[in-house]
Amino acid sequence: MPTFTQLSPTDRQEMLRAMGVASIEELxxxxxxxxxxxxxxxxxALTEMEAGRHxxxxxxxxxxxxxxxxxxxxxAYNHYSPAxxxxxxxxxxxxxxxxxxxxxxxxxxxxxxxxxxxxxCELLGLDAANASVYDGASAVGEALLMAQRITQREKxxxxxxxxxxxxxxxxxxVSARDVDILSTRVSVEDGVLRESRLLDLVDGHTAxxxxxxxxxxxxxxxxxxxxxxxxxxxxxxxxxxxxxxxLGLLKTPGDWGADIATAEGQPLGLPLQYGGPWAGxxxxxxxxxxxxxxxxxxxxxxxxxRRGFVLTLQAREQHIRREKATSNICTSQTLLAIGVTAYLxxxxxxxxxxxxxxxxxxxxxxxxxxxxxxxxxxxxxFYNELLISCPMAGTEVRSGxxxxxxxxxxxxxxxxxxxxxxxxxxxxxxxxxxxIDLLLRALTExxx
Amino acid sequence: MIHSPLPAQAALERGDADEGMDPVPxxxxxxxxxxxxxxxxxxxxxxxxxxQLPELDxxxxxxxxxxxRSSLNLPEIGELxxxxxxxxxxxxxxxxxxxxxxxxxxxxxxxxxINEDVARLAGIAHIxxxxxxxxxxxxxxxxxxxxxxxxxxxxxxxxxxxxxxxAQGEFAGMLMIRAYHLARGETQRRKxxxxxxxxxxxxxxxxxxxxxxxxxxTDNRGNVDLERLVAELDDTVVGLMLxxxxxxxxxxxxxxxxxxxxxxxxGLVYGDGxxxxxxxxxxxxxxxxxxxVHINVHKTFSTPHGTGGPGAGPVVVSSALEPFLPSPVVxxxxxxxxxxxxxxxxxxxLSYHGHFGILARGYTYIRMHGPDGLRRLSExxxxxxxxxxxxxxxxxxxxxxxxxxxEFVLSARSLKAATxxxxxxxxxxxxxxxxHPPTIYFPLIVEEGLLIEPTESESKRTLDRFAAVLxxxxxxxxxxxxxxxxxxxxxxxxRLDEVTxxxxxxxxx
Numbered sequence: 023m024p025t026f027t028q029l030s031p032t033d034r035q036e037m038l039r040a041m042g043v044a045s046i047e048e049l050x051x052x053x054x055x056x057x058x059x060x061x062x063x064x065x066x067a068l069t070e071m072e073a074g075r076h077x078x079x080x081x082x083x084x085x086x087x088x089x090x091x092x093x094x095x096x097x098a099y100n101h102y103s104p105a106x107x108x109x110x111x112x113x114x115x116x117x118x119x120x121x122x123x124x125x126x127x128x129x130x131x132x133x134x135x136x137x138x139x140x141x142x143c144e145l146l147g148l149d150a151a152n153a154s155v156y157d158g159a160s161a162v163g164e165a166l167l168m169a170q171r172i173t174q175r176e177k178x179x180x181x182x183x184x185x186x187x188x189x190x191x192x193x194x195x196v197s198a199r200d201v202d203i204l205s206t207r208v209s210v211e212d213g214v215l216r217e218s219r220l221l222d223l224v225d226g227h228t229a230x231x232x233x234x235x236x237x238x239x240x241x242x243x244x245x246x247x248x249x250x251x252x253x254x255x256x257x258x259x260x261x262x263x264x265x266x267x268x269l270g271l272l273k274t275p276g277d278w279g280a281d282i283a284t285a286e287g288q289p290l291g292l293p294l295q296y297g298g299p300w301a302g303x304x305x306x307x308x309x310x311x312x313x314x315x316x317x318x319x320x321x322x323x324x325x326x327x328r329r330g331f332v333l334t335l336q337a338r339e340q341h342i343r344r345e346k347a348t349s350n351i352c353t354s355q356t357l358l359a360i361g362v363t364a365y366l367x368x369x370x371x372x373x374x375x376x377x378x379x380x381x382x383x384x385x386x387x388x389x390x391x392x393x394x395x396x397x398x399x400x401x402x403x404f405y406n407e408l409l410i411s412c413p414m415a416g417t418e419v420r421s422g423x424x425x426x427x428x429x430x431x432x433x434x435x436x437x438x439x440x441x442x443x444x445x446x447x448x449x450x451x452x453x454x455x456x457x458i459d460l461l462l463r464a465l466t467e468x469x470x
Numbered sequence: 471m472i473h474s475p476l477p478a479q480a481a482l483e484r485g486d487a488d489e490g491m492d493p494v495p496x497x498x499x500x501x502x503x504x505x506x507x508x509x510x511x512x513x514x515x516x517x518x519x520x521x522q523l524p525e526l527d528x529x530x531x532x533x534x535x536x537x538x539r540s541s542l543n544l545p546e547i548g549e550l551x552x553x554x555x556x557x558x559x560x561x562x563x564x565x566x567x568x569x570x571x572x573x574x575x576x577x578x579x580x581x582x583x584i585n586e587d588v589a590r591l592a593g594i595a596h597i598x599x600x601x602x603x604x605x606x607x608x609x610x611x612x613x614x615x616x617x618x619x620x621x622x623x624x625x626x627x628x629x630x631x632x633x634x635x636x637a638q639g640e641f642a643g644m645l646m647i648r649a650y651h652l653a654r655g656e657t658q659r660r661k662x663x664x665x666x667x668x669x670x671x672x673x674x675x676x677x678x679x680x681x682x683x684x685x686x687x688t689d690n691r692g693n694v695d696l697e698r699l700v701a702e703l704d705d706t707v708v709g710l711m712l713x714x715x716x717x718x719x720x721x722x723x724x725x726x727x728x729x730x731x732x733x734x735x736x737g738l739v740y741g742d743g744x745x746x747x748x749x750x751x752x753x754x755x756x757x758x759x760x761x762x763v764h765i766n767v768h769k770t771f772s773t774p775h776g777t778g779g780p781g782a783g784p785v786v787v788s789s790a791l792e793p794f795l796p797s798p799v800v801x802x803x804x805x806x807x808x809x810x811x812x813x814x815x816x817x818x819x820l821s822y823h824g825h826f827g828i829l830a831r832g833y834t835y836i837r838m839h840g841p842d843g844l845r846r847l848s849e850x851x852x853x854x855x856x857x858x859x860x861x862x863x864x865x866x867x868x869x870x871x872x873x874x875x876x877e878f879v880l881s882a883r884s885l886k887a888a889t890x891x892x893x894x895x896x897x898x899x900x901x902x903x904x905x906h907p908p909t910i911y912f913p914l915i916v917e918e919g920l921l922i923e924p925t926e927s928e929s930k931r932t933l934d935r936f937a938a939v940l941x942x943x944x945x946x947x948x949x950x951x952x953x954x955x956x957x958x959x960x961x962x963x964x965r966l967d968e969v970t971x972x973x974x975x976x977x978x979x
């Protein structure tokens with residue numbers, strides 16, 4: 023009998039008889055005969071017990087951030103997630119439900135989406151949010167498309183210090199549209215990272231300028247005046263956040279005058295999972311609400327006047343608008359959005375501030391003790407991540423650290439050839455002083 | 471989690487007794503489960519202790535005041551009340567674990583619990599996407615093996631697991647088709663053919679790829695109208711986006727002619743794999759002329775739908791499209807796996823490594839079936855659908871009268887003409903009997919349509935009970951239509967005002 027089905031042999035016979043069909047094979051008469059019932063060369067079935075063992079063996083072939091200290095960031099961060107977050111995401115009536123097509127049977131999901139949107143608005147300092155897109159990278163792509171729709175312009179300007187993975191994904195998103203994307207140049211001058219001027223690249227055809235805050239190298243930019251200058255040129259400012267725990271302390275994208283903001287939701291309580299599923303956070307100024315992609319929950323009332331929630335502004339979406347939709351997105355990341363909502367509820371304002379304070383302090387501690395042969399390239403102030411120059415290629419340093427059982431750092435030379443002899447190192451509240459001291463000692467050894 | 475079943479559910483599950491056929495009556499237990507739940511901000515009280523971190527073990531570091539936010543209005547709620555809040559919210563949901571969910575085109579099959587356990591292994595859940603390859607050999611092996619399993623099941627040469635949902639898989643597939651034409655210098659190809667029964671994601675995806683779409687009508691047998699298709703085929707055609715079995719739950723009877731015609735015109739055939747659950751081990755899409763197909767792992771391969779995501783939408787492709795796959799791809803040399811970024815013709819990146827946590831679940835499911843198990847699961851899905859259809863075909867209109875695959879479409883057109891009752895009313899009345907309604911008003915070409923997909927997971931008992939309830943509702947439409955037009959009577963809320971919600975959107979507190 024196939025796994026996870028519930029028909030007895032008698033059931034099968036009775037069902038076929040009721041239909042007046044002699045065999046199950048008969049049901050496939052429309053399938054071209056010469057292609058029907060092909061041989062499948064897949065391994066024989068495992069029982070649950072065997073499958074559990076097999077997957078444990080595969081998992082054992084990986085080093086998790088529970089095994090070794092982790093100092094890798096670059097867009098995904100090993101923050102602590104309170105135990106309750108995983109249990110809430112594991113509630114079967116959340117995870118085995120689907121998109122709230124029947125609102126009366128999905129009030130739990132819809133209210134959670136509404137709460138998520140409310141928290142995203144607060145965190146990013148903007149008026150309207152959707153209930154998530156796939157991840158931080160796709161959020162950048164969607165924000166770019168959104169800016170093009172709003173401005174009816176095509177060109178985009180990326181800060182060179184925008185996460186290169188995000189840049190790559192966003193380029194894929196617009197790759198069929200012949201879009202001119204310019205990027206500022208990142209270089210090292212006088213021992214410090216520098217970036218050429220964004221505004222020099224903005225002209226009358228520019229739809230948007232996309233910057234990351236704190237940037238890919240961890241620097242917190244003073245964005246005062248940037249929004250005004252961009253708006254004067256008729257373009258929009260998009261601010262993207264890689265580690266939104268930073269927003270426990272830092273000014274919001276809204277504070278800096280962003281028209282659209284995005285963030286990677288992973289650091290807010292979601293497991294790393296080798297890259298996903300995570301959640302992309304996306305918010306905008308209220309006037310652009312109808313250009314947001316993806317699902318949005320709205321508050322309303324039922325026929326008895328009770329508060330209730332529905333999917334709203336669906337006229338933007340593919341199942342209604344088809345080729346004129348704001349995006350082709352259908353299934354998004356609601357379960358992860360619920361996880362983020364649970365995380366922010368459990369942490370509260372004090373908890374999130376503390377995560378930010380500690381993550382920053384750990385990075386500062388590391389920077390202050392950096393051994394001979396290494397130097398901090400990220401200008402002050404930085405948040406929880408920084409680029410260090412190394413006495414050899416970043417890839418070599420990383421290998422040396424792996425030998426010492428440290429998941430440490432990201433070489434960035436592949437994306438920034440000038441920065442081959444550097445390493446990007448990230449810290450969270452989970453990195454103890456002892457771990458950081460281990461890393462510092464290991465760096466000393468590797469440099470010898 | 472403890473959740474008491476709705477009072478009438480136990481009786482309903484016994485099936486045969488007359489009492490089991492009654493709608494769910496209001497009761498104290500029900501009222502409790504259905505109490506409105508305050509919003510998080512309404513549960514917040516200033517100063518309530520929240521999650522505690524260990525004391526900071528390094529010196530304090532200051533950030534410039536000019537860079538700091540002025541306020542942070544997150545809720546302040548203790549852990550117990552947070553847990554209760556989300557437990558209450560979950561109780562205001564319908565889910566596969568709580569009942570039958572025949573949402574056509576969504577394949578709401580059982581989500582095996584073992585999947586959840588393996589996805590929580592530290593070596594699956596807690597690995598960093600940018601970790602060095604030598605520390606994630608298990609993950610790369612899983613990706614490599616799953617790519618090959620998916621390619622074998624569908625008959626293709628190669629796969630990419632990067633697309634994070636079906637719609638992103640469509641996007642990847644259409645970008646690859648675009649790249650293929652451009653590489654051959656055929657820049658004039660801008661027209662994508664999409665049957666009028668297609669999912670909305672198909673035309674939306676074509677638009678994202680800079681193409682325009684032409685809708686191809688459905689003939690009276692529920693197939694793509696071959697003549698109308700052929701009439702559109704010329705050297706401007708990018709290709710055809712086709713779901714097979716189609717969204718009517720029918721296998722395209724002239725499929726080989728359709729794909730051959732598109733190929734003759736120089737176009738390629740994109741397969742929307744939404745309905746792959748019907749054909750595992752039954753037929754391989756590549757052998758029928760598809761050039762690329764996306765797979766909804768959250769449908770066919772049992773991963774949880776997560777109340778609206780996450781999904782996973784890998785693409786499988788012919789050898790002609792392989793050079794264009796998203797970058798990077800996983801290579802195997804000897805026993806070592808590595809990521810290969812040197813892919814000059816690639817359409818680019820979509821994600822790090824796809825929804826790895828979901829892919830690990832799907833991989834587990836495939837490995838638990840083996841070749842025979844996969845075929846038997848599709849056979850069972852098709853058997854269940856045909857059986858349920860047989861139980862209902864005399865009370866509703868059957869727009870296309872031939873054997874279905876894993877789902878089927880009914881129409882309440884005659885019932886509406888006779889009673890004024892709409893499909894929407896039938897759907898809402900099903901809620902009173904503790905069933906999730908089927909997909910309604912889709913595909914768009916069926917008037918008053920109900921698209922019903924029981925999946926292979928369900929027992930004969932459940933199918934019998936569902937059919938009996940639908941038949942009873944059809945009878946109620948004649949005798950007591952208000953029961954339907956005012957339904958649901960036993961749900962957390964009554965019908966909701968969607969018009970005001972859209973006109974004056976309130977989308978945060």
